[in-house]
Amino acid sequence: MSSRGGGLLYGDWPGAWPVVDRGAGVYLYDRDGRPFLDAVGGAHVVTIGHGVAEIAEAMAGQARRIAYASSRTWANEPQLELAELIGSRTPPGLDWVYFTSSGSEAAEIAMQLARQYHVERGEPERHKIIGRWHSYHGGTLGAVGMGGHAVHRSRLGPYLPPARHVVSPQCSHCPFGLSRPTCSVKCATDLADAIERADPATVAAFIAEPIGGTTSGAMEPPAGYYELVRSICDEYGVLFIADEVVTGFGRTGRDFAIQHWNAIPDMILCSKGLTSGYAPLGAVVVHERVAEAIRDGTGNVSVRMTFSGHPVSCAAGLAVQRYVATLGLVDRCATVGDLLKERLIEMGKETAHVSEVRGRGLLLAVELAAEPDTNAAFPRGARVQERIVAEALRRGMLLMGGNGTAASPDGDHVLISPPFVITEAEADLLVELLQQSITAVLGE
């Protein structure tokens, strides 16, 4: 806190914040010039690397031309061009873009659009959203309500809109005690059971992260899961919302993670990688059939936000996505991701307590277990992931951790999601620092 009294009100109390000074490539530097290897791209945000001057120039150029005009009256050129670019990369039919300033806002807007879609079509009783446990859709009330993050939910309980939750697909800790290939993908059919229990005529939407983010630690479903989810949603007239705030714009080696499967959602939420962190921006991308119901109904999306389609943020998004395309960074992410995953698997074999390495592209996670053979988790009180993250920071590397994938809140994992421009030598250093950090905390 300064002598005049201003201070930052977030994080652990009292916040002793390291102050970042600059960034370049996969490194951040503090005010003393100490480098930190950014192994998580901030928070799965940075794709093109830190400090790319041409993005800053595109933003400055836009700010000089027009920095702000109300979205109630005006569209702007970068907003229109970025909407067109997004529509060219999303799965077929997902062409209509509503810009927000964050992933949480995108989740809120998706919730409202799902409701509006059903009301416009004459089914006003449809209002329930079904989410999954071990999920995260943002920090605002609607988003926390749809999410399945036990800690956030317990803190805000009385304020949360009613939502139902189904199990997360997590084969290494199957909630039904089943295993592939004989499990009949029960984690997907659980959705049909939940819709039946909720009264199918009242269910509006199902929301899921195609590949989990921090909360589940890059958890992927078994083969056939999303195809089954899609057909269940179709059968019951329920919208399928894919939360690609983490996975969108290349992080899993495809433009959108859902493109790894044969299932097209009704809405996609995105944010982080859209601007690679150069400016705050999110979006809900809506399928033609949802947009049509609104167009042929009231013809009015009434929810407005002051900074929707902000010209400077959209100019950043446009410049970043053109940079990604020019350098072929989504393909690079897939290739480097395969290499890094292989090296992490090798590291895991030589390191005590590593029970699993999972994920795709550059959204990877390393799970730690007290007894890797039985997958028995460390108790939450041991704060294993927090200690590994802190140890890595001491050694000059930024990591993120999560917990709760075993018997919640037990089970620890750390995420690895560096910028797509990470070199092979930097990937090797990342693995080395991670191994040192794990060993320093958990022993040989």
Ligand code: PLP
């Ligand atoms: N959805 C997912 C999957 C996320 O991981 C996050 C943030 O981490 C959000 C939504 C919320 O995004 P934001 O923090 O930009 O509001």
